[in-house]
Amino acid sequence: MKCQYCEKPATFHITELIGPDGPQVMHLCEEHARTFLAKESTSPSASIAGALAKQLKLTGKPSAETEQKECPVCGISFFEFRNTGRLGCPYDYTHFDTELEPLLVNIHDAAEHKGKHPRRAPVSADSQATLIQLRREMEEAIEREDYERASEIRDRIRELEETGNR
Amino acid sequence: MQRDQTFDELAGRCGEWLKGTGPESDIVISSRIRLARNLADFPFIRRCSDEDRLSIERTIRARLDKIPELNEVRYIDVEELSEVDRQFLVERQLISRELADSDGARGVAIDPAEQFSVMVNEEDHLRIQVMHSGLDLENAWQQINRLDDLIESTITYAYHPKYGYLTACPTNVGTGLRVSVMMHLPALVITRQIDKVFRSLQKISVTVRGLYGEGSQYTGDFYQVSNQITLGKTEVELMQQVSEVVPLLIDYERRARQFLVEQSEKDLHDDVSRALGILCTAKKISSEETMHYLSKVRMGVNLGLIDEVAVNIINKLFIHTQPAHLQKLRGKLLGSSDRNIERANYLHQHLSDPGKRESDLN
Numbered sequence: 001m002k003c004q005y006c007e008k009p010a011t012f013h014i015t016e017l018i019g020p021d022g023p024q025v026m027h028l029c030e031e032h033a034r035t036f037l038a039k040e041s042t043s044p045s046a047s048i049a050g051a052l053a054k055q056l057k058l059t060g061k062p063s064a065e066t067e068q069k070e071c072p073v074c075g076i077s078f079f080e081f082r083n084t085g086r087l088g089c090p091y092d093y094t095h096f097d098t099e100l101e102p103l104l105v106n107i108h109d110a111a112e113h114k115g116k117h118p119r120r121a122p123v124s125a126d127s128q129a130t131l132i133q134l135r136r137e138m139e140e141a142i143e144r145e146d147y148e149r150a151s152e153i154r155d156r157i158r159e160l161e162e163t164g165n166r
Numbered sequence: 167m168q169r170d171q172t173f174d175e176l177a178g179r180c181g182e183w184l185k186g187t188g189p190e191s192d193i194v195i196s197s198r199i200r201l202a203r204n205l206a207d208f209p210f211i212r213r214c215s216d217e218d219r220l221s222i223e224r225t226i227r228a229r230l231d232k233i234p235e236l237n238e239v240r241y242i243d244v245e246e247l248s249e250v251d252r253q254f255l256v257e258r259q260l261i262s263r264e265l266a267d268s269d270g271a272r273g274v275a276i277d278p279a280e281q282f283s284v285m286v287n288e289e290d291h292l293r294i295q296v297m298h299s300g301l302d303l304e305n306a307w308q309q310i311n312r313l314d315d316l317i318e319s320t321i322t323y324a325y326h327p328k329y330g331y332l333t334a335c336p337t338n339v340g341t342g343l344r345v346s347v348m349m350h351l352p353a354l355v356i357t358r359q360i361d362k363v364f365r366s367l368q369k370i371s372v373t374v375r376g377l378y379g380e381g382s383q384y385t386g387d388f389y390q391v392s393n394q395i396t397l398g399k400t401e402v403e404l405m406q407q408v409s410e411v412v413p414l415l416i417d418y419e420r421r422a423r424q425f426l427v428e429q430s431e432k433d434l435h436d437d438v439s440r441a442l443g444i445l446c447t448a449k450k451i452s453s454e455e456t457m458h459y460l461s462k463v464r465m466g467v468n469l470g471l472i473d474e475v476a477v478n479i480i481n482k483l484f485i486h487t488q489p490a491h492l493q494k495l496r497g498k499l500l501g502s503s504d505r506n507i508e509r510a511n512y513l514h515q516h517l518s519d520p521g522k523r524e525s526d527l528n
Contacts, residue, residue, distance in 0.1 A: 074209045088213035090324035090332045110398020113330025113340045131207040
């Protein structure tokens with residue numbers, strides 16, 4: 001879906017409840033979402049995506065260094081996350097911890113989970129992240145037709161998966 | 167079981183949540199809870215390769231198959247479905263529009279009573295959903311909590327000691343819980359109080375969306391009330407936030423209905439009866455117009471102004487007159503103009519013949 005004001009993809013879908021004609025849904029790119037929210041700062045946006053958009057506005061544009069920071073596991077940059085509003089893998093919450101925490105506080109008014117947790121003994125987060133990384137490396141090896149390397153990685157993946165399932 | 171049989175069978179009946187039997191069901195249509203979960207050893211969906219998506223789907227299907235309590239569940243490969251079949255599942259609230267419209271390996275596991283479904287490869291790897299008729303959050307929570315435990319016994323979820331269950335979008339992290347109570351609020355719309363009521367809700371961390379989720383239009387005077395945050399409160403606390411607001415809305419709606427009756431019962435009676443008249447006798451009618459009049463008739467039935475139609479029939483008609491349902495029930499693809507004619511026929515058939523109405527109660 002395109003932004004209703006320009007050709008860029010709409011990544012923010014904001015439900016405005018207090019319009020003159022009743023509730024209205026806006027589909028906006030990040031730039032227009034910022035402009036819209038800056039203008040409407042007196043009326044809190046009610047939608048969930050709106051909460052995220054509002055937060056991105058509040059935090060302002062991060063430094064170029066932060067923008068370029070990449071997750072070593074899935075390869076997503078902080079810039080890509082800010083553009084799409086979606087993270088790349090579970091490890092992002094560890095890798096971008098410093099950047100994400102203030103954002104989470106603004107969205108949820110909290111930064112620590114309360115409530116249910118998995119009953120199973122947790123498998124080490126490192127080995128899970130390694131699996132994601134290895135699968136990516138395997139695909140890259142296949143792409144450059146390095147099948148020997150790909151099969152080595154595949155064996156390593158199987159080994160790890162079996163440990164994880166035990 | 168063959169896919170087509172599954173769909174034809176689904177089309178003819180309606181899910182548990184539509185029966186209109188739960189508490190406060192004159193105003194509360196359904197109570198829905200969903201949990202967002204991800205596998206620990208795969209990237210989130212947007213970052214997945216085609217192979218990743220396939221592996222995730224295969225893994226989840228295989229693990230769900232291993233759970234004896236879920237052996238009645240049917241898995242539907244959404245990627246394989248025609249557009250009208252996907253739309254059909256959206257109209258039935260079994261899958262989201264996002265799952266219907268995206269690409270790649272994805273699917274949904276559905277229980278025969280349609281009380282729960284598990285979407286695979288939506289925005290998160292797993293979206294577990296439970297839906298009950300009327301205001302019944304507590305039972306819905308117990309059911310989904312148990313389902314989550316069953317699935318978790320075979321799958322390692324992405325979980326962080328500080329941030330809880332990890333999700334692709336940070337707005338869902340923590341509990342991954344979204345509670346949605348779908349309410350029918352026609353009198354608040356007629357008396358133009360609805361905006362005022364919802365403005366007051368924003369102050370208490372509750373958000374309001376249309377019939378088909380975020381970004382959908384508020385058609386048929388249906389509104390979904392949901393929790394806005396997911397982190398820092400327990401599942402039960404989040405549920406309480408919503409269940410504290412719902413009775414207030416019920417009360418406002420009842421008072422608005424009472425006001426309309428007191429102000430001029432004759433006018434209201436006339437209005438809802440005319441709505442029924444149009445639905446029974448129109449020769450072509452759009453989906454939007456149908457929703458508009460069904461909403462009035464539903465309120466008329468609940469206020470005892472219309473006694474010749476049962477409320478569960480009206481509930482069913484809201485869904486069965488949607489474009490994909492109409493095409494499945496008629497067994498053929500229809501263009502918009504033909505659908506309007508078929509919709510009018512369908513309404514006439516189900517609303518004008520008292521014998522038919524009786525048999526539909528089963």
